[in-house]
Amino acid sequence: MGLPAAVRDRVAAVHRGSALPERLRLYDGWAARYEQDVAALEYRAPYLAAASLAFAFPAPRAEARLLDVACGTGLVARELHRRGFRCLDGVDGSAGMLERARSTGLYQQLRLCVLGREPLPAPAEHYDAVTVVGALGEGQVPSTVLPELLRVTKPGGFLCLTTRSNPSNLRYKAELEAALGQLEQRGAWQKLLAQEVEYWERATSEEESTQGTGYISGVVYIYQKCPVPNLEEG
Numbered sequence: 001m002g003l004p005a006a007v008r009d010r011v012a013a014v015h016r017g018s019a020l021p022e023r024l025r026l027y028d029g030w031a032a033r034y035e036q037d038v039a040a041l042e043y044r045a046p047y048l049a050a051a052s053l054a055f056a057f058p059a060p061r062a063e064a065r066l067l068d069v070a071c072g073t074g075l076v077a078r079e080l081h082r083r084g085f086r087c088l089d090g091v092d093g094s095a096g097m098l099e100r101a102r103s104t105g106l107y108q109q110l111r112l113c114v115l116g117r118e119p120l121p122a123p124a125e126h127y128d129a130v131t132v133v134g135a136l137g138e139g140q141v142p143s144t145v146l147p148e149l150l151r152v153t154k155p156g157g158f159l160c161l162t163t164r165s166n167p168s169n170l171r172y173k174a175e176l177e178a179a180l181g182q183l184e185q186r187g188a189w190q191k192l193l194a195q196e197v198e199y200w201e202r203a204t205s206e207e208e209s210t211q212g213t214g215y216i217s218g219v220v221y222i223y224q225k226c227p228v229p230n231l232e233e234g
Contacts, residue, residue: 002214007037008204015139015168020114023139028096034073035100043075043201045162045218049133050079052220053160056192057129062086064128067152069115070135073100074107080131081106089127091120116142122152129158136163138172143179150188155227159189164200166208166216173219180221193222 010033014026030037057064061084068076071090080088090107092098093114102110111121115135130153135141149159161180163173184191200218203209210217 003040003202003204007040010037011041011204015137018139020117024093024114027094031073031094031096031100034097035075038075038201041201041204042199042215043134044197045133045200045220046075046079048195048197048200048218048220049131049160049162050076050083052193052195052222053080053129053131053158054083054085056158056222056224060084065089065126067091067120067122067127067130068107069120069130069132069149070141071101071107071110072097072134074104076131076133077101077104077106089122091115115145115148120148120152124151125154126152127157128154129160131160133160133162136161136172136176138169143172143176146179146183147188150183150225153225155225157225158192159221159223159225161221161223162218163221164216164218165196166203166210168208180223184223187226189223189225191221191223193220195220 010030014023064085065087066080066085068088068090071092077088088107089109090101091111091113095112098110098112101107113121130149153159163176165173183189196217196219198210198217199215201216203214203216208216
């Protein structure tokens with residue numbers, strides 16, 4: 001596949017179905033090499049997500065409050081900053097990743113939070129937009145977090161989510177899209193975009209490759225929270 005074996009091994013390790021403490025330990029250990037590795041993967045999700053959110057988001061952007069969930073080392077923040085977003089908060093479950101994110105100087109506040117195990121450290125209806133880029137996947141953040149993402153989003157605010165479409169993530173993707181659709185049916189939000197992208201990142205194995213391209217595909221979703229969502233219905 002052209003990727004260094006060490007990169008393939010590190011990516012495989014964090015996507016394996018390991019217990020949460022072990023997975024967080026792996027992310028802590030990966031933090032120093034993370035950006036180098038995702039550059040080798042040609043990982044495009046941060047760019048694609050930020051561009052999609054910026055297209056949907058009404059100007060002006062500089063005063064808008066954004067929460068970067070599973071912020072990692074700050075790759076999404078860099079792309080958002082380039083597009084005029086300045087008021088960024090971040091959360092991640094890995095202290096090692098947060099340390100790297102802090103060094104960017106792009107975040108107003110960074111907090112340790114294991115999404116899916118604990119609520120987001122933010123009041124209700126606080127953010128104009130919430131992003132979750134790269135973390136919604138098999139063995140990562142469960143799709144059951146969607147109501148919590150909605151809770152901290154202002155009415156009329158935006159949510160930018162991504163997931164992968166490679167074979168080992170298809171079960172999760174189906175569960176995620178079912179949950180997204182149920183919330184839309186209940187009037188919690190409306191879908192503005194679901195963009196399938198063929199060249200999302202380089203595949204780490206032939207089995208994960210999309211039709212032998214050497215890449216896996218992925219999806220960017222943009223939703224807008226309805227002014228008066230009703231999460232109790234149904």
